[in-house]
Structure formats: C-alpha cells, structure tokens
Amino acid sequence: EPxxxxxxxxxxxxxxxxxxxxxxxxxNHLYFYWYRQILGQKVxxxxxxxxxxxxxxxxxxxxxxxxxxxxxxxxxxxxxxTKLEDSAMYFCASDRxxxxxxxxxxxxxxxx
Amino acid sequence: KQEVxxxxxxxxxxxxxxxxxxxxxxxxxxxxxxxxxQDPGKGLTSLLLIQSSQREQTSGRLNASLxxxxxxxxxxxxxxxxGDSATYLCAVTIPGAGxxxxxxxxxTKLSVIP
Numbered sequence: 001e002p003x004x005x006x007x008x009x010x011x012x013x014x015x016x017x018x019x020x021x022x023x024x025x026x027x028n029h030l031y032f033y034w035y036r037q038i039l040g041q042k043v044x045x046x047x048x049x050x051x052x053x054x055x056x057x058x059x060x061x062x063x064x065x066x067x068x069x070x071x072x073x074x075x076x077x078x079x080x081x082t083k084l085e086d087s088a089m090y091f092c093a094s095d096r097x098x099x100x101x102x103x104x105x106x107x108x109x110x111x112x
Numbered sequence: 113k114q115e116v117x118x119x120x121x122x123x124x125x126x127x128x129x130x131x132x133x134x135x136x137x138x139x140x141x142x143x144x145x146x147x148x149x150q151d152p153g154k155g156l157t158s159l160l161l162i163q164s165s166q167r168e169q170t171s172g173r174l175n176a177s178l179x180x181x182x183x184x185x186x187x188x189x190x191x192x193x194x195g196d197s198a199t200y201l202c203a204v205t206i207p208g209a210g211x212x213x214x215x216x217x218x219x220t221k222l223s224v225i226p
Contacts, residue, residue: 043203
C-alpha cells in the first residue's frame with residue numbers, strides 16, 4: 001500500500017537555525033498537510049496545501065513557517081529561525097476528497 | 113472553537129474483552145469524524161472514517177458510531193488482543209475552503225494484557 005514518507009526521522013538543531021522537513025505524499029493525492037504534536041499534547045493542525053498554494057493555516061503557522069512543493073513529488077516545511085518551543089513531532093499527511101487522511105511516521109524535531 | 117475530548121485517558125483490559133472508547137466534540141457542525149491509531153514513535157493510522165450523514169462504520173473487529181446531534185462518537189473494539197495496544201485518537205473535520213483540517217482529542221492509551 002502506498003505510504004507517506006518523511007525525512008529525516010529525527011532532526012536536532014540549535015535555536016535560531018533554519019530547518020527543512022521533507023515529505024513525499026502519496027502520488028495520486030491532491031491535498032497535503034502538516035500537523036505537529038508537542039510531547040504529551042494533542043496533534044495540532046498547521047497548514048493545508050492544494051493546487052500549489054496554501055488553502056488554510058492555523059495561528060501556529062506564523063511568518064517563521066513556510067511550505068513548498070518544489071517538484072511533483074516533494075512537500076516541505078521550513079522553519080526559518082527555530083525556537084525551543086518548536087520542538088515537537090511534525091507529521092505530514094495527504095489525501096484525496098472524502099478519503100481518510102494518510103499520515104507519515106513523522107520527524108522528531110529537537111531544538112537545543 | 114471546536115474542542116474534542118476523549119475519555120478515559122488510559123484503559124487497561126485483559127485480552128479477549130470487548131471495550132468502548134469515547135469521544136465528544138463541542139460543535140456538531142462537522143464534516144466527518146475519524147478514529148486513528150498511534151503506536152509509539154510512529155505516525156497515525158486511520159482506522160475508520162464516518163461522514164456526517166452516517167451513523168456508524170465497521171471494519172473487522174472495530175465499530176465506530178456517530179451521534180452528531182449530541183456531539184458523541186464511540187469506538188467499539190471486540191475481542192481485544194495485545195496487538196491492539198496503542199493510543200487511539202478521535203478527530204473531527206471542520207469544513208473549510210477546499211480542504212479540511214482535523215481537530216484532535218488527546219487520545220485514549222489502551223493496554224491489552226495477555
């Protein structure tokens with residue numbers, strides 16, 4: 001069965017550094033998402049992306065965050081200047097209309 | 113603002129027992145509801161998707177019900193097995209501009225004791 005793949009599985013970075021988290025959604029899916037889960041807390045929506053543009057974003061997704069689909073397969077989340085509170089598990093997801101959401105295994109981001 | 117609550121936070125049952133996990137949401141204007149399973153260090157696996165017009169969905173030993181008017185859903189697991197041990201998350205979809213975002217509960221951590 002097709003999967004959403006995310007790399008790296010774990011990223012450690014220093015505060016103030018830029019990070020790029022990478023995702024390869026399922027190939028025939030049209031909608032792409034980033035969610036995050038801070039340790040011990042709920043999974044939270046960050047952003048959705050459709051037709052090469054952001055369709056919705058949450059309050060968390062401020063100017064420090066950006067997303068891109070640089071080619072036909074990759075979907076990236078960039079954090080420009082990381083803060084300690086950005087430490088979390090970041091999940092990429094994709095789907096088609098009215099289908100279940102498929103999540104990747106996540107990237108654990110640790111900001112020191 | 114939509115809030116999703118799951119009770120209990122943790123549940124431990126002996127193997128073979130039937131069990132029910134509960135989910136409640138504050139705003140009945142949902143597009144659909146999904147139940148997910150999360151294993152430690154892994155992503156979320158969708159178990160069942162119930163559209164707002166449906167009352168229940170079944171997959172193998174799992175049955176999920178939806179009562180939109182009362183803001184409740186239940187996940188019934190029959191004949192539980194140790195492999196069912198995981199955190200189960202409930203999430204509702206808020207209709208939005210061409211895509212949809214999920215609002216999650218905090219989950220119920222299930223342990224099935226052999």
